[in-house]
Amino acid sequence: xxxxxxxxxxxxxxxxxxxxxxxxxxxxxxxxxxxxxxxxxxxxxxxxxxxxxxxxxxxxxxxxxxxxxxxxxxxxxxxxxxxxxxxxxxxxxxxxxxxxxxxx
Numbered sequence: 634x635x636x637x638x639x640x641x642x643x644x645x646x647x648x649x650x651x652x653x654x655x656x657x658x659x660x661x662x663x664x665x666x667x668x669x670x671x672x673x674x675x676x677x678x679x680x681x682x683x684x685x686x687x688x689x690x691x692x693x694x695x696x697x698x699x700x701x702x703x704x705x706x707x708x709x710x711x712x713x714x715x716x717x718x719x720x721x722x723x724x725x726x727x728x729x730x731x732x733x734x735x736x737x
Contacts, residue, residue, distance in 0.1 A: 641688075645673035663727055667719040675715045677708060 653666035675689035689712050696705065 642674055645670060648673060659727070663723045664720065667723045668716060671712065671716040671719045675712050677711050681707065 649666045649670040652669050653662040656662050656665055672690060673688070676686045677689050677692060679685045679687050679692060689708050693705065693708055696708070
């Protein structure tokens with residue numbers, strides 16, 4: 634289970650990094666990387682009250698297609714929080730890198 638989770642996070646990081654390489658603007662690179670990383674790595678409970686976790690993307694896909702609707706608001710809140718956290722962390726990393734490792 635830990636191996637699968639680590640592999641999933643690593644592949645999500647690679648996909649997010651590849652998407653960010655498509656953009657030239659540094660701010661947009663940070664934004665796209667953070668957005669894709671948050672969307673791909675967000676986990677939440679499969680159903681309200683259950684103990685099983687699944688990626689938010691797969692839960693949203695199932696909500697749209699085949700299972701009974703439990704509402705997208707329960708998926709939107711953790712996804713929005715994760716997007717804000719990843720954008721904040723990426724911007725802080727970028728600013729610290731710019732400040733401490735200036736090219737002279």
